[in-house]
Amino acid sequence: MIQRQNQSELRLDGYEVVLCLSGGVACYKSATLASRLVQAGAGVSVAMSEAAERFVTPLTFQALTHRQVFTSLWQSGEDFRSRHTSLADLADIIVVAPATADIMAKMAAGIADGLVPTTILAATGACPILIAPGMNTRMWESPATQSNVARLKEWGFNFIGPAEGNLACGTVGIGRVVEPEEILATIADILKQNPPKNAATT
Ligand SMILES: Cc1cc2nc3c(=O)[nH]c(=O)nc-3n(C[C@H](O)[C@H](O)[C@H](O)COP(=O)(O)O)c2cc1C
DSSP, X not given: XXXXXXXGGOOOTTOEEEEEEOSOTTHHHHHHHHHHHHHTTOEEEEEEOTTHHXXXXXXXXXXXXXXXXXXXXXXXXXXXXXXXXXXXXXXXXEEEEEEOHHHHHHHHHTOOOSHHHHHHHHHBTTBOEEEEEOOOHHHHHSHHHHHHHHHHHHTTOEEOOOEEEEOTTSOEEEEEOOOHHHHHHHHHHHHTTSOOTTGGGO
C-alpha cells in the first residue's frame, strides 16, 4: 500500500488525511504539504481556523485538494452530517500544521470553540493526530506552551518539530514549522502502521 523508496515514489493511496490549519505564519507551507499528499494519492480534506484564513485562502486548498474546504462548525454542504464528527470519522490521520500556541492550549484543555479544535477533540482515540507547531521562540519556550505540549505528548499525540532557524519575527531560534517533505514522511510512517479505515472500498 505504501512504498517509501524515495519521496517521489511515496504512495498513500486509499488513505484519508484531514489537514487542520491554525493561524500561524507558516500556513503557506501547508499548501505544499496538501499538494504533496494529493500527489501521493491521499484524499485530503482541509479545515481552517478563522485566523488561518487571514494567512491563506480556502480557495488555494480547494484547488490543490479538489475538495470543499471547511472553515466553520456551522457551514453546511452537500453532506448534512455534523462536519466535525464526519471529518473525525473519515480521517486515517489528523495533521495540525501549522499548530499555534493557541490551538495546542485548546487541545490540552479540551476546548471546542471552533471547527478545528472541535474536530480534533472529536477525533481523539479515533485516529492518530500529528502536530507540527510553529511560533516565536518565547511563545514555544513559555511554561504554558511547554506544559500543554507535555500533556498532549502524555496523551499520545504525535509531534514533529519545531525546528531551529530563521523566524518570521526576525530572530533565529527554535520555532520554525518543519518542512513539508519531512511532515509528509512522518505522516507516511504513521499511516503505514494501519491499513486505510475504508480499505474495503478502495
Ligand atoms: C502576523 C501574525 C503571525 C502569527 N504567527 C503565529 C505563529 O506562527 N504561531 C502562533 O502560535 N501564533 C501566531 N500568531 C498568533 C495567532 O494567529 C493567534 O494566537 C490566533 O488567535 C490563533 O488562532 P487559532 O489557533 O484559532 O488559529 C500570529 C499572529 C499574527 C498577527
